[in-house]
Amino acid sequence: xxxxxxxxxAITVLGCKNNSKNNTEATNDTTIITGNYIFFExxxxxxxxxxxxxxxxxxxxxxLNEKAAPLKTNETDMVRVEVKGIISAxxxxxxxxxxxxxxxxxxxxxxxxxxxxxxxxxxx
Numbered sequence: 211x212x213x214x215x216x217x218x219x220a221i222t223v224l225g226c227k228n229n230s231k232n233n234t235e236a237t238n239d240t241t242i243i244t245g246n247y248i249f250f251e252x253x254x255x256x257x258x259x260x261x262x263x264x265x266x267x268x269x270x271x272x273x274l275n276e277k278a279a280p281l282k283t284n285e286t287d288m289v290r291v292e293v294k295g296i297i298s299a300x301x302x303x304x305x306x307x308x309x310x311x312x313x314x315x316x317x318x319x320x321x322x323x324x325x326x327x328x329x330x331x332x333x334x
Contacts, residue, residue, distance in 0.1 A: 240296055240314055246288040246322050249275045253304075256291065256311055263297065264307030271313050281321045292317040 245258030247265075254265035254275070265271050270293075278289040294315035302310060 240294045242292065242294050242317065243297075243311065244290070244292040247274065247278065247291040247293075248286065248288045249278070250286055255307070256293070257288075261309055262307060263309050263311035264302070264305035266302075266305065266310060266312045268312060270316060274313065274316055274319065277316070277319050281319065288322040290320045290322045 243256060243258060243263070245256050247256045248254065249265075249271075252267070254267060254271055256263045256265055274291065274293070278291070281287075281289050293311075293313045294317060295311045295313045298310050298312070299308060300310065
């Protein structure tokens with residue numbers, strides 16, 4: 211009986227390790243991130259509940275800006291996005307945030323819900 215329990219435990223542990231390794235390889239080190247996205251002039255930032263990411267302005271980021279424009283009432287409004295991207299901590303002369311995000315896929319875009327904690331630039 212002990213041998214059976216040990217065998218089941220070993221198969222479970224080894225099976226879990228293989229599944230997590232396969233998931234990492236299948237996604238090519240990409241991560242899905244949901245959060246509030248803002249683009250202003252020549253900088254973009256994505257903020258979720260845990261982190262703030264400086265966004266590399268590649269073609270997909272520019273496409274995201276175009277798709278987000280109709281959802282904003284002001285230039286400084288945020289939109290809610292879900293994107294797949296590559297997170298890095300490489301130093302960059304333009305992006306000074308510690309964590310940077312290169313968008314590789316746009317999953318969804320929607321208008322952000324108004325909260326009292328959103329910083330508004332300009333006067334009203």
